[in-house]
């Protein structure tokens with residue numbers, strides 16, 4: 001089946017910086033790799049130096065910083081370089097820790113690769129060199145026709161990435177169309193660990209109100225609600241599955257599915273819709289398998305939601321190989 005999609009993606013953030021097409025030389029005040037404390041980590045076999053990079057244009061910006069398209073002068077390789085915002089307070093330091101700690105652990109074809117992390121000697125300025133995804137985020141798919149086959153391919157790739165992260169005990173906490181990147185090889189990868197958290201010991205601080213609230217699960221938005229148990233609160237991975245399910249429905253219908261199309265979202269309306277409304281469903285004309293798949297992701301009770309690993313063997317994905 002084919003669904004005709006409409007524009008209307010939810011955007012609860014400020015407009016991104018307009019992309020510039022001007023080429024200008026790299027003038028990062030960041031030290032190159034292997035110069036004392038300058039480099040934090042490297043996953044690549046061929047180290048890239050900050051001074052090798054020419055900025056091409058701005059790809060976008062978010063709460064965490066600005067992302068540039070850059071070229072390595074030595075071999076013409078293209079990358080995305082995220083310049084993390086400069087803060088000198090503890091918020092900056094903890095963001096820095098998250099941004100630099102997690103990419104070091106992650107190596108999956110379904111997660112945007114982090115090649116290098118540059119830091120200046122004082123540590124107050126950090127840039128992350130990433131794999132460049134030439135088609136941008138899933139938000140750019142608005143208005144396009146998405147078949148169930150295409151959706152299954154998209155859904156599987158994101159799920160492989162989530163399953164990988166969850167097995168490493170990493171909760172992403174901000175899955176949404178704007179954090180899923182595409183390239184022209186038809187690959188989709190999870191990006192942006194700005195609010196991720198490694199759950200090595202437990203769940204502790206994962207109940208704080210960070211991330212994009214529109215895609216947050218009911219138990220995260222209102223952990224004090226009747227019926228939310230301690231077990232529910234501790235099942236933090238299920239929160240990613242809710243956000244994922246919502247994102248997949250949005251890909252199908254073309255607008256944020258918890259509100260009527262064209263409705264301007266505000267925090268209070270979203271919280272009411274998530275916590276007191278019925279979970280969104282796949283449209284009536286979809287196959288039973290797709291309807292069931294969405295239902296398994298969007299159960300209000302976290303313990304009833306399927307895990308990433310269970311969803312990977314759901315008939316909606318299995319029967320579309």
Ligand SMILES: Nc1ncnc2c1ncn2[C@@H]1O[C@H](COP(=O)(O)OP(=O)(O)OP(=O)(O)O)[C@@H](O)[C@H]1O
Pocket residue numbers: 013059060061062063064065066067080082112130131132133134136137174178179181191192194
């Ligand atoms: N690896 C990449 N390749 C290509 N474009 C990218 C890459 N990473 C980010 N971008 C672009 O840069 C934009 C900003 O990314 P960034 O991670 O800073 O913020 P965000 O995820 O949009 O917002 P926030 O951090 O507030 O959630 C993205 O929306 C995307 O268009």
